[in-house]
Amino acid sequence: SKKQTSMTHFFAGT
């Protein structure tokens, strides 16, 4: 099954 990833997994905070 596929799992939902999170936006913070891809983009770092500034």
Next chain:
Amino acid sequence: MFEARLVQGNLLKKVLESLKDLLTEASWDCADTGIQLQAMDNSHVSLVSVQLRADGFDKFRCDRQLSMGMNLTSMSKILRCAANDDIITIKAQDQADNVTFVFESPNQEKVADYEMKLMNLDQEHLGIPETDYAAVIKLPAAEFQRIIKDLSQFGESVVISCTKEGVKFSAAGDIGVGNIKLAQTASVDKEEEAVTIEMQEPVTLTFACRYLNMFTKATCLAPQVTLSMSPEVPLVVEYKIGDMGHVRYYLAPKIED
């Protein structure tokens, strides 16, 4: 002092309609270059980025940078009080704790102003790198909305698969399977009806329908939508706001556990 006047006030009404289901509150960052907003939804699955360039306004003044935290549900309620042909002006004093929206009818015979409290929001900003995407698909915004609506009946996820032949949207669930294929249009009378694909490599990604459906609230903004995809990175769904900016939605993909 901050003041931004937009004769085509309905653009702002449409921007709010396209944000309010996804975000409850967000900060509008104002500078002399224009107004920007960046915010994630509560579950941090998607991110919205709005840009309204200063030169797109009929009058724009921003003496010092300010960040106006707003409850978007309240802002949307206020903007719904503006008629589609009203001229909208947003005003705030430096370090003010409220913002004023002024709606003028085109003949100036009716003027309404609404004041709203600003909020102190401590929002996390993410750095989004410039990316060369493996596939960039442009299609009519209404077509994209229809596809997502139709396929949402089948399951919680939509698989978007782009090859040089075209783009395929698929969903599967208890009632069965749905597939919608769009080929690149050979020739069209109107540019806004075209489907165009720029592809470096084939990409297949899976996304939650719930979010894609919320993104299509921006269909009223632009005749075309642009989908940008690369393997295992967030999808970008972009709608232009006239010639003054854009609303971009980023959606994290679903990947194998």
